[in-house]
Amino acid sequence: MTSTPDPTRPATPLWERLARRVASRFGPGAPRKAGPRRSKQERDQELVELRGQRIEKKQQADEAREQRRREQAARRDEARLDLDRAVDAAYANYRRVRDWALHVRAAGGGHLPLDDRDRQIAASLAPLWDADRATIANLRHWSDPVRGPQPSLAAAPPELGERLRRRVGMLRKWQLGHVLVPEVATLGKSGFMIGKERHSEESVRFALGTAALAEGGVLSAFHKPSDRGLVWEIGGGWGGFAYLFKTLCPNVTYVITGPLERLLVSASYLMSVYPAARCRFYGEPGTGEIWADWDDVDFVFAPESLLSDLSPPRLDLTIDIDELRGMAPARRAALVQRAHEWGSRYFYSMLPALAVDDPAGPWDVIARFYWPHPISLRTERSRAYRRLSPPEHEAAHLIGWKRMCL
Amino acid sequence: MPAYNRPDALPRALETLLSQTFDEFAVVIVDDKPSAEVRAVVDRYAALDGRLVYEPNSQRLGMIGNWRKAFERGRELYPSSDYFAWVSDHDMWHPRWLEALVETLDRHPRGVLAYPLMQRVYERHRRSVTRRFETRGTASPVRRLRTAQKGMAAGNCVYGLFRASALERAGVFRPVLAPDRQVIVECLALGECLQVPEILWYREVAGEFSYGRQRRMFFPTGIPLHTYLPTTVQHVSVLFWDLAVRGIGRPGMGRAAGAVYAGAALWFESRRELLKPDAWWREMLRKTPLKPWISTRPRADDADDETPVANAPGPIA
Numbered sequence: 001m002t003s004t005p006d007p008t009r010p011a012t013p014l015w016e017r018l019a020r021r022v023a024s025r026f027g028p029g030a031p032r033k034a035g036p037r038r039s040k041q042e043r044d045q046e047l048v049e050l051r052g053q054r055i056e057k058k059q060q061a062d063e064a065r066e067q068r069r070r071e072q073a074a075r076r077d078e079a080r081l082d083l084d085r086a087v088d089a090a091y092a093n094y095r096r097v098r099d100w101a102l103h104v105r106a107a108g109g110g111h112l113p114l115d116d117r118d119r120q121i122a123a124s125l126a127p128l129w130d131a132d133r134a135t136i137a138n139l140r141h142w143s144d145p146v147r148g149p150q151p152s153l154a155a156a157p158p159e160l161g162e163r164l165r166r167r168v169g170m171l172r173k174w175q176l177g178h179v180l181v182p183e184v185a186t187l188g189k190s191g192f193m194i195g196k197e198r199h200s201e202e203s204v205r206f207a208l209g210t211a212a213l214a215e216g217g218v219l220s221a222f223h224k225p226s227d228r229g230l231v232w233e234i235g236g237g238w239g240g241f242a243y244l245f246k247t248l249c250p251n252v253t254y255v256i257t258g259p260l261e262r263l264l265v266s267a268s269y270l271m272s273v274y275p276a277a278r279c280r281f282y283g284e285p286g287t288g289e290i291w292a293d294w295d296d297v298d299f300v301f302a303p304e305s306l307l308s309d310l311s312p313p314r315l316d317l318t319i320d321i322d323e324l325r326g327m328a329p330a331r332r333a334a335l336v337q338r339a340h341e342w343g344s345r346y347f348y349s350m351l352p353a354l355a356v357d358d359p360a361g362p363w364d365v366i367a368r369f370y371w372p373h374p375i376s377l378r379t380e381r382s383r384a385y386r387r388l389s390p391p392e393h394e395a396a397h398l399i400g401w402k403r404m405c406l
Numbered sequence: 407m408p409a410y411n412r413p414d415a416l417p418r419a420l421e422t423l424l425s426q427t428f429d430e431f432a433v434v435i436v437d438d439k440p441s442a443e444v445r446a447v448v449d450r451y452a453a454l455d456g457r458l459v460y461e462p463n464s465q466r467l468g469m470i471g472n473w474r475k476a477f478e479r480g481r482e483l484y485p486s487s488d489y490f491a492w493v494s495d496h497d498m499w500h501p502r503w504l505e506a507l508v509e510t511l512d513r514h515p516r517g518v519l520a521y522p523l524m525q526r527v528y529e530r531h532r533r534s535v536t537r538r539f540e541t542r543g544t545a546s547p548v549r550r551l552r553t554a555q556k557g558m559a560a561g562n563c564v565y566g567l568f569r570a571s572a573l574e575r576a577g578v579f580r581p582v583l584a585p586d587r588q589v590i591v592e593c594l595a596l597g598e599c600l601q602v603p604e605i606l607w608y609r610e611v612a613g614e615f616s617y618g619r620q621r622r623m624f625f626p627t628g629i630p631l632h633t634y635l636p637t638t639v640q641h642v643s644v645l646f647w648d649l650a651v652r653g654i655g656r657p658g659m660g661r662a663a664g665a666v667y668a669g670a671a672l673w674f675e676s677r678r679e680l681l682k683p684d685a686w687w688r689e690m691l692r693k694t695p696l697k698p699w700i701s702t703r704p705r706a707d708d709a710d711d712e713t714p715v716a717n718a719p720g721p722i723a
Contacts, residue, residue, distance in 0.1 A: 217500045217604045221427070345425070345501055371418065371498065373608070374532075401501055404421045404454060 086186045087137045090272035094136045097267040097301075098129065100281040101260040104303055109283055112305040117326035118259055121145045125261040139269055140188035146238045146265055160201075161192040167204055168194050171211075176377075179210040181244045184273045205395060206244045209321065209350050212375040212397035218317065218346050222249035228295040229316045231255065232344065234335055235323030239266035243273055245319075246298065252316075255300040257307060258323075267301045274298065282306060307338055315344040322350055322395075324362035333365050340369040340402060347400035356396045363398055370400025407435045407493045408472040413443035415496035415610065420451045420458070422498045428505035433493070434480045437462040438472040459483060468626040473579045481570065490570040497565075498527070500606040507567035510600050514542070518573075518597030519590065521566025522606035532608075535562070540601035541594065547659060548670045550594045555674040560587035563599065565607065572596045575654050582640040583620050583633050592645060595655050595667050638675040645671050 114122065124145035127135070135142060171180060182197035183190055191200025213219040222229045229252040233242055236256035246254055256266055271279055282290050282302035290300065291313050302310050318339035324332045339347055347370045355361055366372060375397040407423075409416070423433055437444055440462035452458040461479060463472065473492060480490055489511060493499070503522060510520040526533045539557035541550040564586035576592040579585045590599070617637075621629045632640060648654045649664025659667065679685060691697070 215605070217502055217606055220604065221502060345427075371422065376534075401422065402425060404424060405417070405450065 083186070086272065086275075087133060089275060090139065090187055090268060091133045091136045093271035094131065094139075094264070094268040097264055097271070097281070098131075100284045100301075101264055101303075102129075103285060104283045104306075105260060107283065109303055109306050112259055112303070113331070114259065115326060115328050115331065122259060122261045125265065128261065128264050136187070136268065138188040139265065139272075140190045140238070142188075142265070146262055164192055164199060164201065164204060165194050168199055171204070171207065176207070176211045179207045179214065179244075179248065180204070181207065181247045184243070187269060187272055202240050203244070205350075206241045206321075208377060208395060209241060209348070209397065210244060210248060211377055212350070213348055213399070215377060216348075216373060216375045216397075216399035218348065218399060219249065221316065222252050225251055227251075228253060230294070230312055230314050231317045231319065232257065232312070232315055232339065232342075233319040233321070234258070235321070236262060236266040237321055237323070238262075239269040239273075241319065241321050242266065242270055242299070246270075246274065246277075253294055253297050253300065255302065255312065257302045257304045257310070260303050263301050263303065267299070270299055282310060304335075307335075312342055315339065315342040317346045317348060318344040320347070320349040320362065320366075322352065324349065324365070325351060325355060327362075329360070329365070332362050333368075336362075336365050336369050340406075343402070345402050346370075347398075347402075349398045349400070351396050351398075353394035353396045366398065366400050369406065370402055373399045373401065375399055407433055407495055408469070408476045409435050409437045409439075409444065409495040410469075410472070411439040411441065411444070412495045413441065413447055416444060416447045417451070419493070419495055419497060419499075420447070422501070423493060424451065424455045424457065425501050426499070426504040427501050428508055431487075431504060432457045432459060432480075432484055434459045434476060434483060435461065435495075436472055436476045436479060438466055438468070466626050468624050470579045470581055470585055470624045473585075477573070477578050481574070487570060489567050490573055491567045492565060494565070494610075496610045498608040498610075500604075500608075502604075503606040504567070506602045506604060506606055510602055511567060511569060514598065514600055516598050517542075517600045518569045518593045519563060519566050520600040520602060521563050522602040522604055524562055524607040524609050525605050527608050527610045534605060535559075537562075538601065538603070539563075539599070541599045542601075544598065547595045547663075547667055550598065551591065551667065551670055551674055554591065554594055554599070555678050558587075558590065558599075560584065560590050562609075563590050565609075568593070569597070577644070577648060577654075580644050581625070581630060581633075582644060583617050583624075583637045584641070585624075587637075588641040588644055591641065591671055592648060595645075595649060595659055595664070636679070638672065638679055641675060642668055642672045 112118075125142075128142065131142075168180065171177060180197075180199070181203065183200050183203050185198060189198065191198050191203060210219060222231070229249070231245065231252050232255040235258045236242060239256075242254050242256060246252065256263065258266070267279065267281070271277060277298040278296060279299045279301065280287055280290055280297050282300065283306065290302075290310070294300070294313060318336075324335065327335070336347070347366055349362060349366055351361065351363070356363065363372065377397070407419075412419075420433070435448060435458070437460065445460070445462075448458065448460045452460065459479075461475075463475070467475060476492060477490060480487070489508060491504075491507075500522075506522065507520040511517050514520075523537075524535050526535060537557065537559060539553070539559065541553050544550045544553060572593055573589070575596060576589055578589065580588055582588055593599070617633075621633055625633070646665065646668040649659065649667055650661050653661045653664065655664050655667075680687070
């Protein structure tokens with residue numbers, strides 16, 4: 001029950017209320033601030049105890065820090081050992097690829113009339129014919145000529161990292177995060193850490209390529225667990241697109257053809273980032289029939305000079321990541337025609353956006369053998385994305401459907 | 407394939423159809439304007455692929471008659487076929503078009519129609535149409551109808567894959583204006599409409615829409631008087647006759663339920679006709695000083711959900 005103030009009763013005057021407050025604070029009944037006075041001995045004793053507690057806490061913190069340091073060092077050692085093992089494996093893979101390439105070259109199978117671009121790349125990659133372990137440990141950085149200039153962590157301007165970060169964010173925003181496959185740091189770190197993943201200009205460009213394949217209704221054809229697909233990439237670059245495609249669509253056999261120097265890079269890289277992959281090399285001693293049980297094989301590597309001997313049992317998709325553009329028209333036409341003859345249902349081509357209108361570009365040749373369908377990605381159409389990405393960094397995508405009558 | 411004088415685009419259309427990854431189908435071409443050029447194209451592809459049947463009409467049937475004949479001949483020649491689709495003589499289909507639609511209808515026995523997203527192909531550019539409409543999982547026919555009135559583009563849906571038995575029950579194409587809308591509304595009484603969320607159909611854009619053009623194209627031998635009635639009246643009359651009088655919806659939908667469905671269609675269609683951006687009263691007001699206050703949004707069937715495709719050529723020779 002609460003009492004209500006009586007409105008008829010006069011209120012306590014202000015001076016009386018103030019006086020009571022002062023008396024309660026400073027008067028005889030007011031609480032004392034300090035406790036009873038302690039002796040000096042007691043105070044010293046307390047100080048010693050406090051000091052002991054402080055020292056004990058510091059010792060515990062030092063021990064915990066030391067423990068953490070030891071664990072971190074152990075983890076670093078473990079990671080270094082893992083990396084060493086990975087590099088050892090990569091070097092062994094490289095030697096296998098190099099032995100095969102040398103064997104093919106010695107047998108006269110590596111001869112290919114090279115274009116200027118190929119000659120430049122071959123000259124840049126010449127040291128890879130006799131690479132040591134340290135070279136293979138940084139294979140990504142050695143493959144610069146194949147993949148074009150790539151900013152390394154140290155040399156990249158800060159705005160590049162920021163732009164990449166925003167592009168990745170935008171891809172995720174546009175529901176294309178599923179095609180983003182981060183870089184592997186095994187054979188040389190490249191790109192930028194974005195969140196917990198490492199991405200580079202290349203990995204984002206390739207992600208846009210797979211997004212184009214998805215938008216063009218092609219990628220879903222390779223998601224079926226029952227039906228094994230066969231994909232052929234012309235040139236193969238340094239193996240980055242193959243790595244991404246194989247990660248997204250494991251149920252495919254991926255064929256890469258190109259000059260031997262470039263296969264040295266792509267084959268060594270792919271065998272190292274996919275240690276369990278089953279790889280075959282056309283013309284490797286003891287391999288036997290290259291297409292026997294092909295659906296058990298993950299990667300097939302063959303020199304472009306031996307294409308006429310290579311007749312796959314089927315072909316679902318042919319991929320050109322800006323490889324045809326640098327070739328002579330006759331060589332380019334022969335490759336597209338080969339894809340058509342092998343029955344490739346789809347032909348995917350990626351070009352720099354500024355090269356699309358070039359009359360000497362490869363899309364006209366593709367259109368002779370395939371019904372062309374340019375793909376414009378939703379991200380690339382958005383103004384925000386275009387602000388982030390100048391046209392010289394943009395790619396154009398074309399998907400071709402096989403023609404019946406030429 | 408109800409064909410009409412497109413020998414220029416026919417090779418591309420036939421190639422994209424005959425290259426489908428799902429290969430258990432046949433193409434029956436019913437030609438409403440036979441010519442030597444069309445014949446030559448068909449002969450060339452018939453020599454390559456035995457799934458092609460060509461039937462020229464001895465006299466012009468018009469679009470409705472030709473579409474009906476395409477269905478009827480298809481059923482006569484392939485009576486065991488579960489599914490049916492009309493295809494034009496100038497569009498393009500993704501190689502996976504039929505595979506994806508068949509798979510969708512196989513998985514959903516209650517589906518009567520499956521259709522994909524599409525891209526419009528103009529002379530110099532393309533536009534992707536990203537409109538989403540389907541009635542998947544909606545058991546009530548009236549709810550399906552309500553959903554359809556809000557989001558359906560009948561001109562796109564009608565080029566989807568139909569369950570042939572449902573289409574037959576729905577009466578195929580009737581001699582009314584906008585028969586595509588009518589047949590799909592009737593199909594929705596019988597089952598669900600499913601959309602495959604991938605662009606698998608590339609549609610060449612034809613002329614402008616108008617009822618006058620439809621009358622001329624549909625009825626070359628003489629325009630029936632009933633086509634001058636409002637389309638809602640034409641459609642609902644057919645619906646009422648089929649569902650409430652003939653009872654074609656049975657056993658799933660009785661005659662009384664059919665009458666309710668027709669009534670709901672009358673309400674939804676009338677409301678749509680009154681509220682659509684190009685309704686007759688808006689058109690009239692646009693000719694008055696009130697024009698600035700009248701919405702100029704395009705028709706729902708057209709451009710409101712299209713996105714341009716850069717660097718994309720139009721028709722490819």
